[in-house]
Amino acid sequence: MTNITRMHAFIHRFxxxxxxxxxxxxxxxxxxxxxxxxxxxxxxxTRCQKEGADFAETLARCWPQxxxxxxxxxxxxxxxxxxxxxxxxxxxQVWNQCTTQERIVVNRLLIGFVPETKTExxxxxxxxxxxxxxxxxxxxxxxDPEYSFGLYQGKEPVVFTRVTVQDPQLTAQLQAYLDxxxxxxxxxxxxxxxxxxxxxxxxxFTVSARHKSGIKVEHPQLESLFPPxxxxxxxxxxxx
Numbered sequence: 001m002t003n004i005t006r007m008h009a010f011i012h013r014f015x016x017x018x019x020x021x022x023x024x025x026x027x028x029x030x031x032x033x034x035x036x037x038x039x040x041x042x043x044x045x046t047r048c049q050k051e052g053a054d055f056a057e058t059l060a061r062c063w064p065q066x067x068x069x070x071x072x073x074x075x076x077x078x079x080x081x082x083x084x085x086x087x088x089x090x091x092x093q094v095w096n097q098c099t100t101q102e103r104i105v106v107n108r109l110l111i112g113f114v115p116e117t118k119t120e121x122x123x124x125x126x127x128x129x130x131x132x133x134x135x136x137x138x139x140x141x142x143x144d145p146e147y148s149f150g151l152y153q154g155k156e157p158v159v160f161t162r163v164t165v166q167d168p169q170l171t172a173q174l175q176a177y178l179d180x181x182x183x184x185x186x187x188x189x190x191x192x193x194x195x196x197x198x199x200x201x202x203x204x205f206t207v208s209a210r211h212k213s214g215i216k217v218e219h220p221q222l223e224s225l226f227p228p229x230x231x232x233x234x235x236x237x238x239x240x
Contacts, residue, residue: 023112034059040187056107061142064187067097100143129201134160135234136196142188152236161217173225195228
């Protein structure tokens with residue numbers, strides 16, 4: 001069962017609930033609890049959030065443990081377990097039990113808004129795709145792993161986009177680089193030293209204040225990886 005199918009199974013009866021569950025945490029309170037128990041430093045959490053995920057999703061994806069799943073419907077969870085989550089110990093236990101997708105839903109309920117079902121994006125094959133070379137910067141190994149690639153702004157790389165990878169050969173290359181070149185581990189986040197460059201294709205981008213780069217990349221896809229130590233170099237935002 002895919003992560004998306006699991007999430008749909010968890011939330012499919014949301015429309016049958018008589019009323020929206022009570023908000024249990026403010027964002028600062030939930031963030032404080034997360035930082036206290038996750039081991040992730042605040043600067044790294046902020047860096048992850050600036051890539052564009054909403055607050056609830058960022059906390060969910062950066063949690064260091066991927067659980068087996070709650071094994072119940074959203075309706076039963078809200079009735080039986082949700083009211084107890086004002087106790088931090090109960091919250092940590094639920095976070096550890098959740099899959100990443102379930103944790104996103106729980107976090108959104110905790111801070112007071114209703115989750116929406118997500119469907120996998122379908123890329124129109126007729127859309128023209130552009131390509132650019134970007135530096136592999138770090139990986140988020142929670143749920144479906146996500147790999148962040150950056151372009152240069154001045155002398156420093158800034159995250160351009162993050163991608164999930166389905167190709168087993170590319171996944172193996174990324175994992176091999178992580179094994180040899182990880183410089184810092186914080187929960188599910190692995191920061192790597194520069195050296196691995198990927199070719200990223202995309203259909204376009206839009207201006208976005210939520211992203212550190214100032215843009216949101218549409219339909220990014222990792223096409224290939226260039227061997228470390230070669231002459232391949234990441235490009236700059238001015239090349240877009």
